[in-house]
Amino acid sequence: MKFVDLDRVSLRYGEDADGTLALHGATLRVATGEFVAVVGPSGCGKSTLMKVVTGLWPPTAGAVVVSGREVTGPLSIAGMAFQNPTLLPWRTTLANVMLPLEIVQPHCSRLRREWAAYLAKARDLLALVGLKGFEDHFPWQLSGGMQQRASLCRALIHDPSLLMLDEPFASLDMFTREELWLALQDLWLARKPTVILVTHDLREAVFLADRVLVMSARPGRIIAEREVTLPRPRNLDGTYEPYSVALVHELREHISAARSTAA
Amino acid sequence: MLDDTPPVRPRKPYLLRRKALRHILPWMVIIGIFVIWEIVVRAFEIEQFVLPAPSAIFASGWEWREPILVNAWQTFMTTVIGFLLAVLVGLLAGIAVGSSSLMYDSLYPALIGFNSIPKVAVVPILVIWFGVGTIPAIITAFLIAFFPILVNVAVGIATVEPELQDVLRALGASRWQVIRKVGLPRSMPYFFASLKVAITFAFVGTIVAETVAANKGIGNLMLVASSRFEVPLAFAGLLVTSVMGIAMYLVCAAAERRMTGWAMRGADAPQAAQG
Numbered sequence: 001m002k003f004v005d006l007d008r009v010s011l012r013y014g015e016d017a018d019g020t021l022a023l024h025g026a027t028l029r030v031a032t033g034e035f036v037a038v039v040g041p042s043g044c045g046k047s048t049l050m051k052v053v054t055g056l057w058p059p060t061a062g063a064v065v066v067s068g069r070e071v072t073g074p075l076s077i078a079g080m081a082f083q084n085p086t087l088l089p090w091r092t093t094l095a096n097v098m099l100p101l102e103i104v105q106p107h108c109s110r111l112r113r114e115w116a117a118y119l120a121k122a123r124d125l126l127a128l129v130g131l132k133g134f135e136d137h138f139p140w141q142l143s144g145g146m147q148q149r150a151s152l153c154r155a156l157i158h159d160p161s162l163l164m165l166d167e168p169f170a171s172l173d174m175f176t177r178e179e180l181w182l183a184l185q186d187l188w189l190a191r192k193p194t195v196i197l198v199t200h201d202l203r204e205a206v207f208l209a210d211r212v213l214v215m216s217a218r219p220g221r222i223i224a225e226r227e228v229t230l231p232r233p234r235n236l237d238g239t240y241e242p243y244s245v246a247l248v249h250e251l252r253e254h255i256s257a258a259r260s261t262a263a
Numbered sequence: 264m265l266d267d268t269p270p271v272r273p274r275k276p277y278l279l280r281r282k283a284l285r286h287i288l289p290w291m292v293i294i295g296i297f298v299i300w301e302i303v304v305r306a307f308e309i310e311q312f313v314l315p316a317p318s319a320i321f322a323s324g325w326e327w328r329e330p331i332l333v334n335a336w337q338t339f340m341t342t343v344i345g346f347l348l349a350v351l352v353g354l355l356a357g358i359a360v361g362s363s364s365l366m367y368d369s370l371y372p373a374l375i376g377f378n379s380i381p382k383v384a385v386v387p388i389l390v391i392w393f394g395v396g397t398i399p400a401i402i403t404a405f406l407i408a409f410f411p412i413l414v415n416v417a418v419g420i421a422t423v424e425p426e427l428q429d430v431l432r433a434l435g436a437s438r439w440q441v442i443r444k445v446g447l448p449r450s451m452p453y454f455f456a457s458l459k460v461a462i463t464f465a466f467v468g469t470i471v472a473e474t475v476a477a478n479k480g481i482g483n484l485m486l487v488a489s490s491r492f493e494v495p496l497a498f499a500g501l502l503v504t505s506v507m508g509i510a511m512y513l514v515c516a517a518a519e520r521r522m523t524g525w526a527m528r529g530a531d532a533p534q535a536a537q538g
Contacts, residue, residue, distance in 0.1 A: 051429070054429075054433045055433075056429055056432060056433060074432045074433055074435060075433060075435070076433070076434060076435025077435070078433040078434070079433075079434075080429060080430050080433045081430075082426045082429075082430075084424075084426055086424055086426050086427045086430060088427075088444075088445065088448070088449075089525050089526065090448050090449075090451075090523075090525040090526075099444065100434050102444065103431065103434045103435065103436045103440055103444070104434050104435060105435075138525060154430075155430075158434070164433070
């Protein structure tokens with residue numbers, strides 16, 4: 001079943017013809033509960049793709065359908081996490097994670113009555129990503145990796161059916177990043193939301209995704225896709241096995257081809 | 264071999280510690296100013312009606328303590344009422360201006376123009392409308408004080424990180440929810456910083472209005488004193504005003520520390536823009 005369906009979507013920033021054309025004829029289908037990674041050369045419109053899917057920017061041409069409905073405004077069901085954790089500095093980790101519950105229905109109206117249950121849920125989620133004991137810390141008391149874990153929890157607390165991740169691990173060091181891959185895999189296996197992950201780390205894409213899509217240089221569209229058939233749960237050693245290495249190589253060639261045609 | 268006990272700096276006696284120094288220094292500066300002032304006045308034998316010595320000012324202040332207290336109370340109440348009005352209007356208008364770029368672009372030039380008008384020039388007009396008395400002074404204090412509050416709240420709300428807005432909007436948050444959950448808390452450090460500026464401005468507004476058009480208040484007292492060549496009394500009025508200013512500033516600063524401690528970890532606390 002298709003959950004996200006982009007049909008020949010174009011997006012031009014600005015109102016006249018000399019605005020930047022960020023996407024041109026991008027077609028993309030993601031099944032319910034599927035984990036898709038989007039890779040591409042830098043500046044290819046990956047982040048724009050996220051904004052179009054979540055309805056934050058209306059496309060200039062083409063149709064965006066999510067969950068069987070045409071997207072005309074912000075989705076209100078999506079969880080998002082970015083490269084920058086964007087936690088609120090005046091809230092504790094726990095309060096930050098619970099922020100979406102104060103906005104999204106039906107949680108918003110139940111929050112006060114079922115406070116204890118929601119609190120327990122937030123604590124469980126934090127424990128799952130290894131932040132047990134840091135619930136009452138403020139963001140500035142956490143390391144970058146811990147902030148990013150909290151940001152992931154915030155994106156997931158309201159059980160979104162769609163999770164949009166825009167290079168969430170890009171600013172972290174290698175070891176922290178790999179730890180978070182495992183954490184994200186666990187979260188995904190436990191809840192099975194539909195995930196679109198934008199990344200420029202090909203190992204990350206191959207490790208996490210069911211399917212990897214390659215975008216062309218700007219104006220972006222999907223030029224190649226590869227299934228990743230590795231069994232779940234995957235482990236980090238697997239990323240160095242021939243199957244993964246070959247896949248990373250192949251994706252790499254697609255991207256360098258995309259870059260050279262752009263130049 | 265490395266010693267296992269963590270190293271500890273030996274404790275200095277209280278008066279030499281940095282923290283103690285920080286508490287004492289402001290007082291030393293104030294006392295120092297008075298001492299130098301006194302010395303200069305005596306050394307150059309400056310006439311009392313030109314520049315009275317601090318000793319003469321304090322003596323005069325003690326002599327006239329009753330009228331000073333009555334008028335100081337008048338000035339204080341006028342300022343506080345004007346200031347509270349400014350907080351209310353500045354906060355609401357700041358939210359309105361900061362939350363929409365259309366409002367921001369359309370209202371800002373008019374606000375700048377309005378703020379450029381010297382408020383002294385407005386007082387006679389206020390007198391025509393409301394007569395001589397407390398109301399023109401309250402309005403003048405309000406007019407001077409509300410602008411820095413408005414600007415700071417508006418800036419705090421208008422500069423919410425776009426990614427954070429995306430996170431909330433993708434959850435279906437309304438514009439008002441984004442303001443309430445993120446914009447307002449985020450602008451609180453700016454708001455409280457602006458209060459410290461606004462309260463001193465409010466005192467200026469009150470005194471100016473009282474000098475031009477009132478029969479009560481410290482401004483009026485100073486006017487009467489200088490017309491009678493009671494220059495030490497006029498200076499005593501100034502001194503009382505600055506004491507009230509410092510006191511209210513400290514109240515605002517304490518409120519700031521209580522409410523926005525999260526923003527005060529180091530040097531990165533926002534500074535108030537001067538209105």
